Structure formats: C-alpha cells, structure tokens
Amino acid sequence: MIEEHDLDLLLNDLFELYGYDFTNYARASLKRRVQRILTLDKFPSFAELRYRLRSDEPFLKHFVEELTVNVTEMFRDPGFYKVLRQDVIDNLRAKPFIRIWHAGCSTGEEVYSMAILLKEANLLHKSLLYATDLNPTVLEKARRGFFSLSEMKQNSENYIASGGVQDFSSYYTAHYGQVKFDESLSEKMIFSTHNLVSDSSFNEFDLILCRNVLIYFDKALQERVLRLFYDSLAQLGFLALGTRETLRFSSVEPKFKQFSQEKIWRKVS
Amino acid sequence: MEKSKLTHSCKAVIIGGSAGSIEVLLKLLPALPETLTYALIIVLHRKHTAESALAELLTSKSRLIIHEVDDKEPLKTGKVYLAPADYHLLIEHSLVFSLDASEKINYSRPSLDVSFESAAEVFGPELVGILLSGANADGTAGLKAIKRAGGLIVVQKPETARVAYMPQQAIQEANVDYVLDIFELARLLNLLNN
Numbered sequence: 001m002i003e004e005h006d007l008d009l010l011l012n013d014l015f016e017l018y019g020y021d022f023t024n025y026a027r028a029s030l031k032r033r034v035q036r037i038l039t040l041d042k043f044p045s046f047a048e049l050r051y052r053l054r055s056d057e058p059f060l061k062h063f064v065e066e067l068t069v070n071v072t073e074m075f076r077d078p079g080f081y082k083v084l085r086q087d088v089i090d091n092l093r094a095k096p097f098i099r100i101w102h103a104g105c106s107t108g109e110e111v112y113s114m115a116i117l118l119k120e121a122n123l124l125h126k127s128l129l130y131a132t133d134l135n136p137t138v139l140e141k142a143r144r145g146f147f148s149l150s151e152m153k154q155n156s157e158n159y160i161a162s163g164g165v166q167d168f169s170s171y172y173t174a175h176y177g178q179v180k181f182d183e184s185l186s187e188k189m190i191f192s193t194h195n196l197v198s199d200s201s202f203n204e205f206d207l208i209l210c211r212n213v214l215i216y217f218d219k220a221l222q223e224r225v226l227r228l229f230y231d232s233l234a235q236l237g238f239l240a241l242g243t244r245e246t247l248r249f250s251s252v253e254p255k256f257k258q259f260s261q262e263k264i265w266r267k268v269s
Numbered sequence: 270m271e272k273s274k275l276t277h278s279c280k281a282v283i284i285g286g287s288a289g290s291i292e293v294l295l296k297l298l299p300a301l302p303e304t305l306t307y308a309l310i311i312v313l314h315r316k317h318t319a320e321s322a323l324a325e326l327l328t329s330k331s332r333l334i335i336h337e338v339d340d341k342e343p344l345k346t347g348k349v350y351l352a353p354a355d356y357h358l359l360i361e362h363s364l365v366f367s368l369d370a371s372e373k374i375n376y377s378r379p380s381l382d383v384s385f386e387s388a389a390e391v392f393g394p395e396l397v398g399i400l401l402s403g404a405n406a407d408g409t410a411g412l413k414a415i416k417r418a419g420g421l422i423v424v425q426k427p428e429t430a431r432v433a434y435m436p437q438q439a440i441q442e443a444n445v446d447y448v449l450d451i452f453e454l455a456r457l458l459n460l461l462n463n
Contacts (some may be wrong), residue, residue: 001389025365026341028359033371066452069371215340215356215368222341244353244368246339 002035008045010034013054016240020064020134021197026219033067040066056262073154074109075210077083077243078161083115083262085163089121089237092206101205101232103196104213104223106129108142108189109155114209115185116171120164124188130203132194144190145181151172186204196225203234208233212242221250226252233267270272279307279421280395283388286426287314287403289431291323291449294401298331298349299387300455305333305347305462310360312352312384313379314403325349338448340368352379358388360379365460375407386406397461399454401425408436412443423447423457 007030013019042079072124073086075081092098098112098118102111109130118124125177146153150163156168172179196213208229216224229239239247240257242262244249247253256265286293290313301309315323327335335349344350344364352358356368357379366401369387374380385398398415400408402425412422422445429450437447449457 001386012328025357026361026369028361028390029357029365029369029371032383034370051397069369071370071372212370215370217364218361219341242340242358242370244339244342245335249341 001031001060002031002038002046006050007031007034010046010050010053011086013050014060015056015174018057018060019062019196024197024218024224025216026218029216030067037063037066037183040223046224050172061137065135068135069212070106070135070138072106072109072212073158074113075155075158075162075164076110076113077262080211080240080243080262081117081158081162082261082263083264084114084240085121086116088207088240088264089117089123091236091238093123096126097204098123098207099203099205100129100205100209101125102129102131103208103210103229104144105133105139105191106135107138107147108145108191108219109147110209110211111142111189112145112171112181112185113159115188116159116164118188120166120184124185127188129189130205131189134193134195136193139193141196143186143189145183145186146178147172149177149179149267152179193229196228197221201228203232204234205237206234207238207240209240211240212245214245223250226250230255230267233246235267237267238264239267245266278305278395278463279397280339281308281310281344281388281392282397282399282458282461283297283310283312283385283415284399284401285312285408286401286425287381287405287407287432287435289402291326293425293454294327295330296451297399297458298327299454300371301333301458302461302462303332305349307374307461308332308344308346309349309350309458310344310358310388311335311350312358312379312381314379314381314407315354316404328349333420338368340366340375342366344431352384354379357383357397360381362391364391369447370412375405377405377407383409386414389418392418393419396420397423399423399455399457400436400439401445402430402432404432405435406438408418408435409439409442412439412445416444416446421446423449423454425454426450 424436
C-alpha cells in the first residue's frame with residue numbers, strides 16, 4: 001500500500017499544477033484508487049507515477065478518470081426509482097417548469113432513467129435535466145447517448161422492477177453491440193462540467209439527485225456539498241442520495257424532512 | 270488455545286464470510302455477551318435484496334443490535350456492524366466507516382479483502398480477523414494484511430464449514446494463527462472480551 005505521505009504529495013501536485021482538489025476525498029477509498037492505478041498501469045514505483053503526472057498533461061485526464069469511480073447503471077436500485085415514479089414525480093406535476101440536477105452523473109445512465117420516467121409521466125416536455133460531473137470524458141459519453149448493448153439486459157430488468165411497463169428496447173436502437181437512446185430523451189438534457197469541491201450553485205432546482213457520490217468525500221466536504229444542495233433547492237424541493245448515504249451526520253438535517261425510506265428528503269425550511 | 274495469548278488488547282474483530290456463513294453467525298451471535306469491549310464488524314457476500322432483512326435476522330438471535338452501516342457512521346466500541354449489500358466497506362483513521370461503490374473485487378462487493386486490508390491499516394495489532402465458510406478465495410489476501418500489521422488471524426475449521434474452499438484457501442496461503450470449530454470460535458469471541 002502507498003504511504004500517507006506519498007499520497008499527500010500527489011494530491012498537492014494535482015492541486016498546484018492542475019487545480020483538481022482531492023484533499024477532502026475519503027482517504028481510505030482514495031488510497032485504494034491510487035493503488036489501483038499503480039497496478040493497472042504497471043508503474044514500477046510511486047515516484048514514477050508522480051513524475052508522469054507532473055510531466056505528462058494528457059496522462060492527467062486518464063488519471064482523473066480512473067481515480068473517480070464511474071460504476072453506474074440505469075434504474076440502479078429499482079426500489080428507489082419506484083418511489084420517484086409513484087410519489088416524487090406527482091409532486092412536481094403542478095409546476096409550470098421542472099428543473100432537475102444530476103450532480104456527479106458519470107456516464108449518464110441515471111439521467112436517461114430520469115428522462116424515461118418523465119416521458120412516461122408526460123412531463124418531459126416541460127422539464128430540464130442538468131447533468132454535471134467533474135470529469136469531461138464521462139460527460140462526453142453521456143452526451144452522445146451510446147451505451148453498450150450487453151448492459152441492456154440488466155437495465156431492462158431494473159426498469160421493469162422499478163414499475164416500468166413499456167418495452168424497454170423501444171427507447172433505443174441497437175447497432176454493432178451498441179445502443180443509441182432516443183433523441184427525444186436527450187434533447188432535454190444539459191451536460192456541463194461542475195466540480196462539487198470548488199464550484200458553486202448555478203440554478204434553483206425542484207429535485208437534486210446525487211447518488212453514491214458523497215461516499216467518496218470526507219465529512220467536511222460532505223457538509224459543504226450538502227449546503228450547496230440546500231442552497232440550490234427550491235422550497236419543498238427534493239434531495240435524493242444513495243442507498244446508504246444519509247443526512248444524519250450533517251448540520252443541514254433539521255432543514256430537511258425525510259420523504260421516503262429510499263433516501264429522499266424534502267427541503268422544509 | 271492458551272488464554273494468555275488472547276489477553277492482548279483487541280479494539281476490533283472483523284468477521285468475513287460467504288456461502289454457509291450466515292448459519293455460523295446465527296450460532297456465534299447468541300453466544301456473545303451483552304457488553305462487548307471491542308467493535309465487531311461483519312462483512313458477508315450477499316444478494317442485493319431487501320435492505321435490512323439480514324441485519325434483523327442476525328439481531329433476532331443476539332442480545333446485541335446488529336446494525337447495517339451508513340456512510341460516515343462513527344465506529345464505536347461495543348457495537349456490531351454489518352456491511353451493506355453492494356458497497357465495499359472501508360474504515361478511516363478517524364474511526365468512521367466509508368462506503369465505496371467501485372468495481373467488484375474477487376467478483377464481490379462487498380469484498381472481504383478490501384475491508385480486512387482497510388481494518389488492518391487502522392487497527393494494526395489490535396485487530397482480530399476471522400474468515401468463515403465460502404466458495405471463493407476472497408479474504409485470504411485480507412487476512413495476510415492483518416497478519417502483516419501484527420493482528421491475529423483465525424479461520425473456521427474447513428470440516429465444519431458448509432463450503433470449505435474459503436477457509437482452506439486461507440490455511441494454505443496465509444500463516445493462520447488458529448483453525449477453530451464453531452464452538453471454539455464462540456469461546457474466542459468471549460475470551461477477547463476484557
């Protein structure tokens with residue numbers, strides 16, 4: 001395992017040379033990620049990884065991509081999407097305009113899931129889905145709307161488990177092992193880089209989804225980001241987190257009321 | 270198993286297992302005292318099903334509450350923690366849990382190796398790692414890491430395991446301190462309680 005001191009040096013380089021601040025990421029997981037890159041890219045030593053990062057800017061892109069976790073799927077945790085479908089979306093129906101923010105959207109699977117829910121509720125035409133990530137490469141993938149055909153079996157099962165009754169394959173066309181999702185879904189999406197560590201609020205939203213992103217942050221950074229979400233939510237707006245993420249250890253907790261056991265809260269003050 | 274060897278201070282016990290482990294825990298947990306002098310962390314390969322069903326099942330057989338971990342939850346002495354399904358469970362030096370939804374390791378999430386290695390780094394010699402029944406080689410590398418950090422490593426006697434592969438693998442690869450049957454494992458957990 002790499003030493004704490006070495007990791008500090010590396011994080012300092014990333015910040016000083018490139019402006020990426022990972023110092024408040026949860027340490028145990030971050031260390032594993034760096035160790036993983038050392039192994040995958042077969043660096044003979046930590047010093048060589050550090051040298052490469054300092055001297056080779058294109059490598060940085062690859063490094064940041066591998067450092068951050070981009071594991072996701074459509075309708076991930078179907079029980080959660082069931083509550084969105086049945087309870088949350090109905091609360092948005094009366095709005096003249098629906099603004100949703102997917103913070104840390106990775107390759108966009110959950111954004112497309114949301115667009116499908118809105119379309120089936122006949123609300124997509126008056127919705128806008130802002131999808132942000134710190135990593136431009138994954139955003140580009142999300143924007144293009146191409147996904148691997150091999151993932152569609154799991155996605156389709158999740159869709160059905162979340163209460164979906166359409167033929168899931170009607171939302172995409174397949175060619176050569178890839179699928180392209182319908183453009184009527186993506187035309188309501190706006191993709192942009194946004195770093196939760198350093199960037200500020202950019203709009204007011206009715207629903208913010210940030211699932212399995214906060215787990216990679218330490219408590220201080222989680223606190224900052226939850227404040228940012230609070231400031232970016234309309235009154236009675238919804239905040240959705242990952243299955244084992246919670247407001248319980250945060251100072252914003254009293255400003256929210258838990259809406260569902262599926263880790264959805266509502267801004268109440 | 271001499272008692273003198275076990276009087277060294279133990280801050281945490283981490284138990285890992287796969288197929289055939291729940292039935293062992295259902296026998297071990299009732300044997301635990303009401304007050305524990307260490308934190309007990311349980312990491313199991315499990316299906317991503319009904320959220321708290323397993324924690325409830327384990328709690329129903331114990332005088333202690335077995336609690337499924339939330340991200341950044343503080344790790345406290347005397348508590349029993351269960352790794353949630355579909356996340357790797359890690360421990361920070363500040364003694365809070367961190368969850369991680371990254372790639373599976375050894376086809377598993379949670380991976381026993383990941384949690385064992387993380388716990389070894391935080392608790393060093395004050396950790397005891399126990400590996401139970403299972404059909405996968407996960408856990409062996411983690412036990413080695415615990416041993417390297419000065420901790421005690423124990424595996425379930427393969428003859429008493431429903432699936433012997435996991436403990437067998439550890440016995441072959443890691444320099445295991447004790448190989449114990451279920452009754453002896455229960456005794457160990459009590460001896461470690463000071």
